[in-house]
Amino acid sequence: MDTSRDPLAVLRIEHEEIRDVLNKLDGYLKKIASAGSDEDRNNIINQLNEIISFMDKDLEVHFKKEEEALFPVLGNYIGVETGPINVMIIEHSHCRDLYAGFKLKINGYQSDKDYKSIINAGSSLSQLLLEHEDKEDHILFNMAEMHLTQEEKREIMEKILALK
Numbered sequence: 001m002d003t004s005r006d007p008l009a010v011l012r013i014e015h016e017e018i019r020d021v022l023n024k025l026d027g028y029l030k031k032i033a034s035a036g037s038d039e040d041r042n043n044i045i046n047q048l049n050e051i052i053s054f055m056d057k058d059l060e061v062h063f064k065k066e067e068e069a070l071f072p073v074l075g076n077y078i079g080v081e082t083g084p085i086n087v088m089i090i091e092h093s094h095c096r097d098l099y100a101g102f103k104l105k106i107n108g109y110q111s112d113k114d115y116k117s118i119i120n121a122g123s124s125l126s127q128l129l130l131e132h133e134d135k136e137d138h139i140l141f142n143m144a145e146m147h148l149t150q151e152e153k154r155e156i157m158e159k160i161l162a163l164k
């Protein structure tokens, strides 16, 4: 199956994009920690907008592609209520909560100047999300490769394209 028509290949490529953004985020967090002045720190915190717009849109759509297109079909083989899909759904929810907290800290920064909380929230999010995408790449997607038929992959791909 051509890569652009294979849902698992598409999701794996998105994982690479997510890793690139998390790398950038880690770089920003280090710079925030080592900033020499309030002005420098302000400037770097403003640059987090780039990360925010990716997570608001692309990360959320990525989660939906898994939750609404992949998981229901793969769930026919390995279950949704328990097991790895259930763990992935719980982690999506945990990531969304951590992300909401991270945004709150960024928005509150102008009044509380609490940059350490931005760093803590951003690091927790980054760590969980990295571990999550690794589990999908190395465990869940391999199970999907084992079970899904070409027809099911086509069906998942159609749903993914509709979520763009």
Ligand SMILES: [Fe+2]
Pocket: 063, 066, 088, 092, 132, 136
């Ligand atoms: Fe996921």
Ligand SMILES: [Fe+2]
Pocket: 011, 015, 062, 066, 133, 136
């Ligand atoms: Fe994923």
